[in-house]
Amino acid sequence: MTTSAIADALRLPPGPVDLTSIETDAAPGFDGKKADGQAALHAMGDELADLQERLWAQRTVGTDRRVLLVLQGMDTSGKGGVLRHTIGLVDPQGVRITSFKAPTEEERAHDFLWRIEKGLPPAGYIGVFDRSHYEDVLIGKVRALADDDEIERRYGAINDFEARLSGEGFTIVKCMLHISPQEQKSRLEERLANPEKYWKYNPGDLDERALWPAYREAYETVLERTSTQVAPWHVIPSDKKWYRNLAIAQLLLDTLRGLDLQWPEADFEVETEKKRLAEESPVQ
Template sequence: MPVQGAKEKYLVEPGSKVNLKKLETDDRSLYDDGGKEEGKLAMNELLEEMRELQRVLYAENKHRILVVIQAMDTGGKDGCVKSVFPTVDPQGIHVEPFKKPSEEELAHDFLWRVHAKVPRNGQIVVFNRSHYEDIIAVKVKKIYEDKVWKNRYGHVVDFERMLSEEGTTIVKIYLHISKEEQRQRLESRLENPDKHWKFNPDDLKDRALWDDFMVTYEDVLSKTSTKDAPWYVVPADRKWYRNLVVARIMVDTLKKLNMQYPEITWDPSSMKIED
């Protein structure tokens, strides 16, 4: 199977110190069978496997899966979700984008809006951005005083531990792109009128703070990758490889749950469909 060992290679070991400069953004070392076209064929195998695993997840109605995806602007969050989960039954998956908090959300604690969106039994929920924005953006953009974001590290770890102990499997993905790759993707949006809607002038302000974002992401990845809720740093300059790695991580995570279709309490042979 393609990209075996993805969970192990890209896992942020709990307690380890992350240095993003030392982690390749264009790595494809776990897939030596070919390039982009061959990768698409391998991806189809994984998507078929995921479809079956998700059917069992939904039918068993026992486990909950929370997938957190974080990245810099243009990092590929939307593309990753579309590419990794197209075969999943829409009844069993929800994608939750966390944008700027509303007035109602700001009137509560920062996890209030997040807790309402976590998965129930039998569901996969994907956070496209997440509660981590309330540390990362708040710190880098100096929205609140330091003690606010510093306290949130502990709140997030406790929150995720509670979800895990209550039966939620948590997978956190950081899509790791280079500054040069981001430049190319931003330029592509400017050059193509069909992509203008994807360009936000504020992205340039965030790009100017690239180094600050990297330091903050390193801090977040180091302090909040736990046994209950591990982070994976996935190289994301090559979109096809990014998708393969994330799909492999998801398939391996679902397999580990040892799910089974519910046992029936009736005899199929005794059932007769009348005309």
């Protein structure tokens, strides 16, 4: 599968991960500036929509193919913006977005993957996870919501889970939206400065923010332990919103191109049906 310069630049190499060494305001694999990036994103729209329709059409012939895009990142890193600007480029009919909040009592009574299974996209869909099972080894670890042995167990359980999905027709694309703490601060300031954005702000955001180094460390472990051949992680520099949107659109486009999606063959006799239609009794 040929991939784009952006995908090549973003795929995480094996080995230890040091997030402080990955720039948050760069635009790896892309030469242009903001206006160029926005134009490049716009230019992908038709092909993305075409390939998504082919994937959708495959449902009629019993495909098991589907795409799962996992979005993770600190508050304000732009998961919502990706949904609006990148996922918004394709037919909403074929998209299944699942947002994972703090688990409910019922969800907590099950294994952490129970609610994840329920949120998986059906065949033919592009599924998007806005947060995911990775919260259970991120906030789960930082806030000690589970003990060390359980956290440790989860890395393996996640890899097994994703390997199983891969065997069931899923193509998994995992993206960590990487912003700097300075960028987060300025985005939080914006929310507090604009009454139209108050609803996006929660005082608890600052408590999480104070734990930034612990989250960074937890992310590094996640990236090291769960970036696999079948479900690789991509670290997306996300201080530049336009690059974030472009990069994820490019990853999605590469993924769909890699599926070599054809229009389904007719499972009926085309000539027979043409004849039936031509010769029908008048319908009024």
